[in-house]
Amino acid sequence: MARGTIVVDTNRCKGCELCTTVCPQQVLEMADFYNTRGYRPAILVDPEGKCTGCTLCAVICPDAVLTVYRLPAVVKAPRAPAAMALAA
Amino acid sequence: MARGTIVVDTNRCKGCELCTTVCPQQVLEMADFYNTRGYRPAILVDPEGKCTGCTLCAVICPDAVLTVYRLPAVVKAPRAPAAMALAA
Amino acid sequence: MAKELWKGNEAIAEAALRAGVEAYFGYPITPQTELLEYMAREIPKYPGRVFLQAESELAAVNMVYGAACGGVRTMSSSSSPGISLMSEGLSYIAGTEVPAVLVDIMRGGPGLGNIQPSQADYFQMTKSLGHGDYHALVLAPSTVQEAVDLTYESFELAEKYRTVVVILADGAIGQMMEPVELPPWRETMREEQRPDWALRGAKDRPHRILTSLNLTPEGLEQTNLRLQARLATVQRNEVRWEEELTEDAELLLVAFGTMGRICKTALRAARRKGQKVGLLRPISLWPFPEQRLHELASKTQRILVVEMNAGQMLLDVQAAVQGRAPIDFYGRMGGMVPLPDEINEQIDRLMALPISQPETNQPGNGYHRHAAAAAVASHTRR
Amino acid sequence: MAKELWKGNEAIAEAALRAGVEAYFGYPITPQTELLEYMAREIPKYPGRVFLQAESELAAVNMVYGAACGGVRTMSSSSSPGISLMSEGLSYIAGTEVPAVLVDIMRGGPGLGNIQPSQADYFQMTKSLGHGDYHALVLAPSTVQEAVDLTYESFELAEKYRTVVVILADGAIGQMMEPVELPPWRETMREEQRPDWALRGAKDRPHRILTSLNLTPEGLEQTNLRLQARLATVQRNEVRWEEELTEDAELLLVAFGTMGRICKTALRAARRKGQKVGLLRPISLWPFPEQRLHELASKTQRILVVEMNAGQMLLDVQAAVQGRAPIDFYGRMGGMVPLPDEINEQIDRLMALPISQPETNQPGNGYHRHAAAAAVASHTRR
Amino acid sequence: MHEEIIISGFGGQGALFAGQLLAYAGMDSGKHVTWIPSYGPEMRGGTAHCTVVISDEPIGSPMVRNPSAVIALNLPSLDKYEGLVKPGGVLIYNSSLVERAVSRADIRVAPTPANAISMEETAPLLEGKPGDARLANVVMLGALVQATGLLPLEAIEAALAAHLPQRHRRWLEPNGRALRRGAGIAEAVAL
Amino acid sequence: MHEEIIISGFGGQGALFAGQLLAYAGMDSGKHVTWIPSYGPEMRGGTAHCTVVISDEPIGSPMVRNPSAVIALNLPSLDKYEGLVKPGGVLIYNSSLVERAVSRADIRVAPTPANAISMEETAPLLEGKPGDARLANVVMLGALVQATGLLPLEAIEAALAAHLPQRHRRWLEPNGRALRRGAGIAEAVAL
Amino acid sequence: MASIELAEYDVVYKRPEALVNTTTHYCPGCTHGLIHRLIAEVIDELGIGERSILVAPVGCAVFAYNYFSVDGCEAPHGRAPAMATGLKRSQPDKIVFTYQGDGDLAAIGTNEIIHAAGRGENLTVVFVNNATYGMTGGQMAPTTLAGQVTTSSPYGRDVDLVGVPMRVSELISTIPGAVYVVRRSVHNVANINKTKAAIKTAFQVQMQGLGLSLVEVLSTCPTNWHMPPAKALQWIEDAMIPVFPLGDYRIADAVVPLTKRTRGGQ
Amino acid sequence: MASIELAEYDVVYKRPEALVNTTTHYCPGCTHGLIHRLIAEVIDELGIGERSILVAPVGCAVFAYNYFSVDGCEAPHGRAPAMATGLKRSQPDKIVFTYQGDGDLAAIGTNEIIHAAGRGENLTVVFVNNATYGMTGGQMAPTTLAGQVTTSSPYGRDVDLVGVPMRVSELISTIPGAVYVVRRSVHNVANINKTKAAIKTAFQVQMQGLGLSLVEVLSTCPTNWHMPPAKALQWIEDAMIPVFPLGDYRIADAVVPLTKRTRGGQ
C-alpha cells in the first residue's frame, strides 16, 4: 500500500464535504472550527497513516484546495503523516 | 382522351414560361404581344383541341394565372376549343 | 382596501394582473426577475391567461408583439441589457401601432455593468427605444404605490394611443418593499371588446393586416404623421409631474423616480435649515413636463438636476429651461445612488453662490463637462 | 491621386481598407449591402484580413467585439433595424473600452419601415446606442468624399479614445456616386503596435482581462468616470462642423448629412434672392457643436432646423441655443427628403415673420408640436 | 418619529426577515415604512442586509448612509456599520459571535447574546438536539425595539403572528419569548 | 453651368449606366458631379432611374424635383417626368417605344427612335440575328448631350472608352456610332 | 360569349379563395408564388381561412400578407416563430402559420425556430429554401451550396471558410417538439403535389394540437441565380436536392395517421 | 517544519498553473469550480496557456476570466461563440475557448453556437449544463428536467406547455462543422477523469484546426437545486443522466485519432 498524505488549503476550503465522500480510506473529516470565510474546512485525520495519496479527494474538490503527496517507493515511510505535522 | 381547355388571366401572367414546359400536349406558347405589365403572356394555341384539361400547367404556374376546364364525359365535345373562342 | 407590504417587482406584476393583462412574456434578469417569477406563480391560477418564459428578450418582445397584434393585453419586463435586445422589436411595435407595456428595472451600465439601481437608460427609453421616429410613453414611479398605480393605468394608455408604455424604474424600486393599496380587479377583455384592428381571424369581415412596412416614402410618411399626431396628443394630455414647495423656491431640484423621492429628504433637510428649495419630479419622462419646468425656471434662481447617471434628463431640462436659470447637475453612476447628505452638500454649495445670470449657462463648457466634473468631485470627496 | 467616381457604400469600404481595417463582420441589409459586398470581394485579396458574413447583426457586433478585444482594427456596417439589434453589443464594447467603427446607413422607420434615406436614427446614435451611460463619437458626412475622409480617420479616433465611432449616413449617401480622392494605403498594425490592453495571449506577461462587468457600484462608477472623462476629452477635441455664410446670417439653417448639403442649394437660392441665410452643418453629431451654435444663435434672428425625421437634432439645438433665438423646424419622414424648393418656401415664410423675442420659443407648445405640425403642413401642401 | 435602521448579518441569519417584521409592525402601527434589501448574486454565502425606514411622514430616501439604529448579527456587519451609526443612535450587536468591544462612545450600544438566547429558546422544540440560532434575529429585534422605543413590542408580536410562514407556526411562541428576552437585554444594559 | 438630369426607363434599358457615363464625362471634364439611383427591391422588373447633377460649383442637393433635362426610355417614364421638366428644359424620349405626343410647349423635346437606331447599329455584330436595343441608352445620351450642350460629345466617348466593362469592349465602336446618331437626331429636331 | 361555351365545361382547376385576387410582386417564375398558392389551396380545403393568422417574414415574402385572404402580420427578420408564439398562445383556437425564407429562418432566426420547436408550439412553419437572400439581392445564405457564387461569396461559397450548407430539416427534426418535419420541392408537378400534401398535413398537425410542423420547400430564385425559371427548376433537381435530400425527417407517432389520411386524400 | 518532512514526498496532485491562485465565488460544492480546474489542467498539459483566450459567459461563470491565468474577456449573454469567432478569425494562431452555461448557450445563445458550428469555427466550447439558471437564482432553463421545480416553473416543468428538455449535444452533433461533440459528467471521479480527457481532446481538435469542438458537462447547482453538494452529484446520476445520456455524439473521422491518443494518455 502506497503511503501518502494531503494538504488542505484550509482558508480556501468551502466545506462542501465532497472530498470526504470519496476518500476510500475515510481519513477526511470536516473540522469543528470555521475558516476565515466562515466555512468548516475539511481536514485530514489520519493518525494511522492510512492515506494512500490516491488523489481522489483532489480530483473531486471543486475548489482545487487539496495538494496530494505520495511517498516514493524507495523512501522509508515517515513516522507521522505529514499533514498532522503541518497542523502541529 | 378527355377534352379540356384553359383560360389565361393574360394581364397577370409574368411570362415565366413554366407552363409551356409541362404541357404534355404542347399547346401552350408565349404570345408575341406584351401585357400591361410588360410581359409576353402564355397563350393556348390549340386549334386541334388537344388540351386534355390535365391541369399540369395550372399546377406549376407560380402566379395562379390559369383556370382549367374539362368537358364532362357525358357532354358532346364542342367544335372549337373554348379558349380560342375567348380570344375571338 | 387595507395596505399590504409589497416588493416593487411583485407589486407591479400584481397590478398588471389586476389591470387585466392576459399574456406575459419575459426572460430572467436581475433586478427584475421577481416580476417574472411572480407571473410564473400567479398566472397559472387564471385560466385563459398566458405566462411564458421566452428563450431570450428578443423572443419575449416579439411574443409580446404577436399577442399585441391579436388585440390582447400584453406586457414584458426586463432590465437594461435585456431592453437593448428588445429595441428592434419595440420599434416594430411602434411602427405597427399596437399597444404594449414594458417594465424596465434599470441597472448599472454600460455593457453587463452590474445589478445595482441606476437611471442610465433615461436616454434610451425617452429618446430612442430602437430606430426610427417614435417615442414610447415613459412613466417613472418613485414609490411602490406609484409603480402599482402607473402600471395599472399603463394598459389603458397603451391601448388608447396604440403605443408602447414603459414603466421605468430601477433596482431600488424593484427590490424594495412598501405599503401598497392594490387597485380593484378589472375584467379581461371580452371578444367583442377587442379593438377593430386586432387579428382574430377574418371571419365575416375582410382580412386584416398589421405591418410596419411601407415601401413608398409617401406611404411611410403617412404612417409617421399618424404616429406623430398621436404623440402630439400624448404630449397634450399625458404630461405628469409632482411638485413640492416650488412656489417660493430659490433653488429648484429636478429629479425623477428613486432620485425624486430621495431629493425629498434633502429638500426637507434644506427647508429645516431655512433654505428655499423646491422639487419638480417629472413622472412622465416622455412627454417631459417641459412647459411647467419652463415656467418654474423663470421663478427660481437656480436649478439642480440630480440623477443616477452622468446627466441625461439634464438635456431635456436644458432644452426646457432655455437659459432662464443656470442649471447644475449632480449625478452618480454605475449603481451608486446620491444620498440626501450629498445632495444637501450640493444645495449648500449652490445656495452660497452669487445669483448668476442665465448667460453663465454656457453649453459646451457648461453642463456636460460639469456633469462629469460633479461626478468626479462627488467621487473623490467620499 | 486622380478622382474617381465612387458609390458611397463602396467608397466607405475602400476607405476602411486603406485605413488598415483588418476584420469586417456584417450582415446584408438595404441600403447598406454594397458595403458588405465590396468587402466580400476585396478582403480576400489581402492575406491576413478577415471578411465574414455573420448569421445576424447580433453576431456581427459581437464578432467585432471579439476582434476588437484582440486589438485588431475592426468594423461593421448596417442600417437602422440592424443597428437596433446591435445595441446590446455596442454597449458592451463601450463598457469594455475597446475601439470599433460602425457604419449606419439609415433608412425609414420605425420598424421595418422602408429602405429610403432617412435621419431617424439621430437620437439612437447620439444619445443611446444601447443602455448605460455612454456616447459614441458620431460623424455625419454629407458627401461621398467626406464619408471617405471620416471613415479613414475614424479608426484612429476609435483607438485614441477607446470608443465606438459611428459613421452616420443615409441611403442617399450610401447609394450615390460622386468623385472621390482616395486616401493613401496605411499599413496594418504590426504585432508590437498592438495596444497594451489587447488580448494576444498571456506570453511573458500577466494575463489580461477585458470586461464590462463590475459588480460593485464603486468599481463600476470608476469605470464610468474614466469613460466620462474620456468623453469630456472628446467633447473638447473632436467637435466638427462646417459653416457657410454665417457671418451676416439673419436666418441660420442647421442641418446635417444629406440634409446639410441639400440646404446649401436652398441657401444659395435664398442668397440670390438677397435673403441673408447662413448654414451650420454639424459634422460631429456627438459631440455636438453646441458652443459654436450658442454663439451663432446670439448673432442671428432665427434658426431653422431641417431634418429627414420628426425633429431629433432639434433637441440638441434647443439645448444649445437656450432661448437666444426662436427655432423653427422643417422635417419629412419615412424616406421623404426635403428638397431645396421646400426649404426655400420655409425660408420665405420665416423671413416674412416679424423678428420675435426669444420668449416666443416656448417649449411644450413650442418645438415638438411644431415639428409635427410642420411635417403635416409640408405633407398636405404637396 | 423617523428611524432609519440597518439590519445586517450572514446570509441565513434572517436579517432580511427581521427587517420585514419591523416594516410590517411599523405599517400596522400606522407609520410610513420602507424596506430595502441588498440583492443579487453576491448575497450567496456572503452577507445580507436591509434598510428599514419607519416614519410619521412619507418617506423620501429609503436608502441610508448613517442609520439611527443598527443590528449587527455578526462581526463583519459590526465592522462595517459601527462607524456609520448616527451620533446618539443605537447599535445592537450579536455578542454571541462578536468578541471585540465597540469603541464608539457617542452612541448607545447593546451587546446581545442572541445566538445563546436562541439556543436556549429553540432547544425545547428540537427534541433532544441542542438548540440552534434561528431566533437570533428576533432576539436582536427585541433589543432594538426596546432600545429605540420606536414601536411597542406588541406591534412586533402582532407582525410575527401575522407573517410567520404557515410551516413555521410552531415557532411563534418561542419567537415571542426570544423577542421579549432581547428587549430585556436592552433594558438591562440601560442604554 | 448647372444641369440636373433624370434618366429613366425599364430595368435593363441601361438608364443607370447612361447616367454613370454622363457623370464620368462630367467629372473628367473638371465638373462637379453626382449620380444617384433609385434602389431596392422595387427595381426588380420595375422601372429604374437615376439623377445626375453636373455643375461648375460644388453640388448641394443631389436630388432633384424639377430636372433641367430628362431622358425617358419608355412610356411610364415619360408619363412620370414630362410634367416635371423645368420650363425651358430638355426632354428626350424614346420614340421607338412611345407613340403618344408630348404636350408641354415650354420645354424643348426630342423624340428619339433609340431602339430602332440601336437595332440597326447592333445587327452587324450579332451574326445574322436581328439587332437589339442594348445601345438605346447611348443613343439617348447622344441626343441629350447635343440638345443641352452640357458637355462635348467627345467627353462621353472618352467616358465610354474608359468605363465600358472589359467584356463589352467589342461594343465600343457601335456605342460611339449610336452616340453620334443620337446627337444627330437632337440636332435635326432643331430644339 | 366565351362563358356560354365554357359553361359546358367543369372547372377542374381555379385560383383558390384564400389567395387574394391580385398580382404578386415576385419575379417572373419565382416559386414563392407557387408555394403561396399551395398554402391557399390547403387553407381552402381545410376550411380554416376564417381562423388562420399568417406571420410574414422579412424577405421576398414580406408582403405575403397581401396575398392571403387571412389575417396577417409581419415579424422582424427571423422572429416570426416568436411572434407566432405570442399569437397562438393568446389565441389557441386560431391556426397560426409562419412563412419564412432561409435567411430569415436559417440565419438570423435560428434561435426562434429552435425554441418554438423545443416548446412544441402548435405552429405551422413553411420554410422556403432558395439557397440565397433574395430580397437583398442575392447574398450567401446558410443554405447556399458549396461553390455557389453570390454577391457576398463572389468566389463561390468556400466551405473551408464558412462551412457546408445548413440542413434545417435535419436539424429541427432532432427536436422532439417538432412533430412533423419534411423536405419537399416544387421543381416539377409531381413534387408540387407532394409539397401540397405535406403542407396540408402540417396544418392538420396544428389543428390537432400535436406540436410544431415544418415543411421545408426547395424553391427557386431565378433572379439571383441568374437563370431562366425553367432552368432554375432544373437546378433544384440537379444541384439542390443532392445536398438537401427530399424526405420525411420526422413524423412523430401521433402524426402518422394524418400522413396516411392525407396520402389517401390525394 | 512540515515542508522538510513533505520534501520526502512526491507531489502527485497539485493545483494547475493555469488556475489563478485565488478563491472562486462559486457556491460550496458547485462543480463549476471543478470544471475550471479540469480545463486548467488541460491547458497546462497541452502547454497552451500563453496562447489561449477565454471568452466567459453571462452566468455564474461570468468571472471565469479571473480564475484562468490566460487572457480573457466576457461576452454578452449567449454571444460567446460570436465573440470567440471574432477573436479566432483575427488571431488564428490563438486557442480560443468559450465556457457557457445552459441559459447562455441553450437559451438566448442557441443561434450563435449553431452558426459557429455551422461555419466549423475552430473553437472549443465547454458547455456546462446544470439544468437551471444559476446566477439569476434558479429559473427554468431549456435543459430543466420535466417536473423540475424552479422559480419560474414553480409547479414543475410542464412539458405539455414548454416542451421536453433540450438536448444540446444531440442537436449540435447534427451539424457537420461541429467535429467533436460529447457529453460528460462530473458526478464522480471516474466521470471527472473522462470529462478531462474529453476537454483535452476538444482543445486538441482546435490545435489541429479541425473545427468546432463542444464538451457538454453535466454539472451541479447545489444552491438552486436546494441540495447538499453530495446529493447534487447523486442527482446528476439519478435524474439528469437518464435525460442527458453521456456519450460521444459526434467524432468526425479526422478527430478519431485524437480520441485514441487521449485515451492512451490517460
Ligand SMILES: Cc1ncc(C[n+]2csc(CCOP(=O)(O)OP(=O)(O)O)c2C)c(N)n1
Ligand atoms: C434585422 C434585419 N437585418 C437584415 C435585414 C435585411 N434583409 C431583408 S430580407 C433579408 C434576407 C432575406 O432572405 P431569405 O430569408 O432567404 O428570403 P428570400 O428573400 O430569399 O425569400 C435581409 C437580410 C432586415 N430587414 N432586418
Ligand SMILES: Cc1ncc(C[n+]2csc(CCOP(=O)(O)OP(=O)(O)O)c2C)c(N)n1
Ligand atoms: C441579455 C441578458 N439577459 C439576461 C441576463 C440575466 N442573466 C444573467 S446570468 C443568466 C442565466 C445564466 O444561466 P446559465 O447560463 O445556465 O449559467 P449558470 O448561472 O447556471 O452557470 C441570466 C438570464 C443578462 N445578464 N443579460
Ligand code: SF4
Ligand atoms: S472537496 Fe474541497 S472544498 Fe470541498 S470540503 Fe473537500 S477540500 Fe473543502
Ligand code: SF4
Ligand atoms: S391543362 Fe394540360 S394539356 Fe391543357 S394546356 Fe394545361 S398543361 Fe396543357
Ligand code: SF4
Ligand atoms: S428575388 Fe428571387 S426569391 Fe425574390 S421574388 Fe425574385 S426570384 Fe423570387
Ligand code: SF4
Ligand atoms: S448558483 Fe449554482 S451554478 Fe451558480 S455558483 Fe452557486 S451552485 Fe454554482
